[in-house]
Amino acid sequence: MTLRVYLSGEIHTDWRERIVAGATGLDVVFDAPVTDHAASDDCGVAILGPEDKKVWHDHKGARLNAIRTRKGIADADIVVVRFGEQYRQWNAAFDAGFAAALGKSLIVLHGPEHAHALKEVDAAALAVAEHPEQVVQILRYVLTGILPG
Numbered sequence: 026m027t028l029r030v031y032l033s034g035e036i037h038t039d040w041r042e043r044i045v046a047g048a049t050g051l052d053v054v055f056d057a058p059v060t061d062h063a064a065s066d067d068c069g070v071a072i073l074g075p076e077d078k079k080v081w082h083d084h085k086g087a088r089l090n091a092i093r094t095r096k097g098i099a100d101a102d103i104v105v106v107r108f109g110e111q112y113r114q115w116n117a118a119f120d121a122g123f124a125a126a127l128g129k130s131l132i133v134l135h136g137p138e139h140a141h142a143l144k145e146v147d148a149a150a151l152a153v154a155e156h157p158e159q160v161v162q163i164l165r166y167v168l169t170g171i172l173p174g
Contacts, residue, residue, distance in 0.1 A: 028168060031101035031124075032057040033094070034117040035109030036065075040134065040157045044105070047161030051168055056097045058090060065090055098124050103167075105160055108135040108143060118146060125149035132160055 030053055032041045045055055059065045069076075069085025076082040094116075098104055104124035106117050124131045133150040134157065135143055147153045154160050162173045 026168060027052045027054060028103060028164065029054050029056065029101045030164065031055075031097045031104045032107070033098070033104060033120040033124075034107030034134070035114050036060040036062060037109060040107050043157035044160050044164075047158060048164055051164055053164055053168070056101065058094055058097070094120060095123070098129065099127060101129055103130045103132060103164070105132045105134055106146075108133070108139055108146075110136060110138070121146045121149060132163060134160060 028051075030044075032044065032055055034040075036058075041055075041057060041060070048055075059068070066083070066086050068089045069087070070082050072089065073085055076085065098120060101124070104120070106121040106124070108114055108117055121131060121133060131150040132152045132154060133143065133147055134154045136155055140147070152163055154163065165171060165173070
């Protein structure tokens with residue numbers, strides 16, 4: 026059984042790389058948003074033309090990125106949404122809600138300091154992990170039935 030896993034959320038740490046590396050040998054295909062911050066911010070104006078106001082610049086980029094994100098989540102078997110420590114990822118909260126609304130298996134990834142703020146998001150998830158390695162262990166268990174250790 027091949028799992029399609031969409032890795033959504035913060036782009037400032039190596040959590041995606043840790044999950045992908047840890048899943049080596051598992052039958053998993055990963056997808057993710059564009060994680061090059063400048064490319065993600067500027068895609069709209071680079072493709073559709075410049076804007077005089079920053080709000081419309083951002084609006085164009087957000088809409089193009091939403092096409093990629095919606096497709097990735099819709100095609101996924103499992104959606105992992107990471108909330109980082111430094112920035113508020115409003116888009117990650119949307120992605121979690123969208124995945125839940127589509128009936129996707131949702132794994133939320135965040136530290137204990139966000140447990141209260143994300144309690145409603147966590148309630149929609151089938152698992153809440155604190156470390157990328159726990160996500161790898163979940164994927165391994167789902168695919169093989171083998172526990173860690």
